[in-house]
Amino acid sequence: MNNLYLTNSLTRKKEIFKPINKENVGIYVCGPTVYSEVHLGNCRTFVFFDTMVRYLKFLGYKVRYVRNITDVGHLENDADEGEDKISKKARLEQLEPMEIAQKYTNDFHKVMNTFNAIPPDIEPAATGHIIEQINMVQQIINNGYAYVVNGSVYFDVSKYIDQGYDYGELSGRQVDELISGTRNLDGQSDKKSPNDFALWKKADSSHIMKWDSPWGKGFPGWHLECSAMSSKYLGSSFDIHGGGMDLKFPHHECEIAQCVGSGCEKPVNYWMHGNMLTLNGKRMSKSTGNTILPEELFNGSSSFLEKAFSPSVVRFFMMQSHYRGVLDFSNDALLASEKGFKKLMEAFSKLKKTSFNQGKEDENIINKINSICTSCYKNMNDDFNTPKLIANLFELVAIINTLDQKNSFNTIGAETHLFMLKTMSGFIEDVLGLEAQNKNHAQLTEELINMILNLRAEAKKNKDYLLSDKIRDQLTSLGVKIKDGKDGTTFVVN
RNA sequence: GGUCUCGUGGCCGAGUGGCUAGGCAGUGGUCUGCAAAACCAUCUACAUCGGUUCGAAUCCGAUCGAGACCUCCA
Known part of the structure; x- marks a missing residue:
């Protein structure tokens, strides 16, 4: 197995990847809240983690990839009041909340499929794991890290810190600063401290999605489902937990606290965060409306674009930047990617079609090819550096085109020919998940x-x-x- | 206001203390009935100001600018 390095958000360093069980890797990625269509920014994160899972499998790891569906509507603001998002949407669309969740789950699956993303091995829904969540809350209460007020349960951050734990270890936040930076909001009267977060919320009579619990009718807190479901399917300690950068705080910070509070010292070994996709220099976000939907991209109906782009081109565009950097989306950038993508795929197809004849071998070119192919692995092993990998692939493109023009494929020998073919198909198709466009x-x-x-x-x-x-x-x-x-x-x- | 990240050539976007990123676009050739493609060659760089160093775009500091998080969001 290769030496794979990845950036661990927890240590803020590049670390060598060592799975808990030698050949098996457990990965949990925070999935979408299904109350509206996924936009392209959401897709970036999932497409990156898809590539990561593909590469781990490519290296020979047995991967269990878990990605949840958040189908419990969570509150619209930190004041812990108001309508939840799924209920609100249900009212607007005149549907049952579960119809909303199903509708947008279907949409999500369709989009991911269009992007050629491999489905997760387990895709648990929050509503299907209410019992597990209640048990976890009980565990946290039993351990003394949560308190019950008026039918709601809150995590006691101060207690957690008093016991020597570092709330803020992931996001690099200081709790004092958090308090001073928190605005005074109404409706927080139940909490002992503004930093405390809900594990279980009491539901009032108007709330549609609610369940019985030891504390009365209510619904689970936003952060709880991921803790409960990841530990259920991957064990209390697992290898990689991923998600978008925006989830680092408070969501992932709270997840750690919940797991630790329920008795697991180190829930996750490697935390990984994908960066945001921006549109016109601003973050894509459902709540601000600064978004592009995948569908608009594929049919060219977005006002930001002059034409339609295929899913593979968009995927390729995403892979041309590193996952930890912000990527800005524009029509021009996409056009450039499209041309590059076509060039890559044409050369690849040329190589596939070449019938090989024995001839006098050229050491120089053979060495060059071998070195580039090796470099593909090296770059992916360096924190999934897909842009560098793609640069390598283009170096191979130049070689293929030259060989093709001079009609001299025989100079590279059968072995190198096969190696190059395997490397290219491995990285282009298996790892990057790109498909040639031959529709219609x-x-x-x-x-x-x-x-x-x-x-x-x-x-x-x-x-x-x-x-x-x-x-x-x-x-x-x-x-x-x-x-x-x-x-x-x-x-x-x- | 607090925390953090970033500032690379016409555009996108990697990387690094001294050695070509790559793609797109441009220019000059080769090829060609014309075109496209391809190939060869080539031009635009590392925000600003200081410091460390034999040497910095790369390390340090300051300044300016942009963004993210601190509130639901991948």
């Missing part, structure tokens, strides 16, 4: 036949019956039956 084949075929028929009509018009008959005969032998009629020619494909 049926439509293209029809257009091609019509084009040929038009040429035949021209030949007939010029009384070049030799050519027109030749076209008809050859089409017939291909299974295309021509019918000349008064109003032109039609055809049937057998």
Whole structure:
């Protein structure tokens, strides 16, 4: 197994990756809250983690990839009041809350599938794990890290700190600063301290999504589901926990506290965070409306774009930047990526089609190819450096095109030829998850036949019956039956 | 206000104490009936000001600018 390094948000350092169980890797990624369509910014995170999972598998690890669906509506603000998002949407769309959750879960799956993302091995929903969440809350209460007020349960951050734990270790925050930076909001009267967060919230009569609990009817706190479900499916200590940068605080910080509070000293070994996708220099966000939906991208209907772009091009565009950096989205950047993507795929297809003949081998070029191919691994092992990997692939593109032009593929030898082919298909298809675009084949075929028929009509018009008959005969032998009629020619494909 | 990140050539976007990132666009060639593609060559860089160093775009400090988090969000 290669030496894989990744940036651990917990230590803020690049660390060598050592799974708890030698060959098995457990990964949990925070999934979407399904109250509206996923936008492109959401997709960036999931596409990156998809690439990461693909690479781990490519290296030979057995991966268990868990990504949740948040289908419990959480409150719209920190005041712990107001309508939850799913209920609100349900009211607006006049649907059951679970219809909303299902509708947007379906949408999410469709989009991820379009992006050629491999589905997670387990995709637990928060509403399906209420019992686990209640048990976890009970555990935390039993350990003395939570208190019950008016049917709600809150995590006691001060107690946690008193016991020597570091609330803020992940996000690098100081609790004193947190307090001073917190605005005074109404509705926090139940909490002992503004830093405390809800594990379980009491539901009032108007609340639709609620469950029985030892503390009365209510619903779980936002951070709880991930703690409960990750430990259920990956064990109380697992390898990698991922999510968007915006979840680092408070969500992931709270997750750590909950797990520790329930009795696990070190829930996660490596925390990984993908950075934001910006649009016009501003973060894409559902709540501000600064978004592009994947669908708008694929059909070109967004006002930010002059044309449609294919999912693979968008994926390629995302992979051309490093996951930890902010990526700004623009029409021009996408156009450039599209051209580059086509160039890459054309060269790759050229290589695949090459029939190999033995010939005099050229050591220089062979060494160069081997070195570039090795570099692909090296760069991916360096914190999943996909932009550098892509640079490597383009170096191979240049070599392929040169060999093709000089018709000298035989100079690289059978072994190197195969190695290059395997490296390229491995990284392009298996790791980056890119697919050549060959859509609308049926439509293209029809257009091609019509084009040929038009040429035949021209030949007939010029009384070049030799050519027109030749076209008809050859089409017939291909299974295309021509019918000349008064109003032109039609055809049937057998 | 607090915490943090970043500032690379026409655009996107890597990286690094001294050695070509890469893609797109531009320019000059090769090729070509024309075009496209491809190939060869080539031009634009490392926010500003100081400091450390034999040497810094890369380390340190200051300044200016941008963004993220601190409140639901991938």
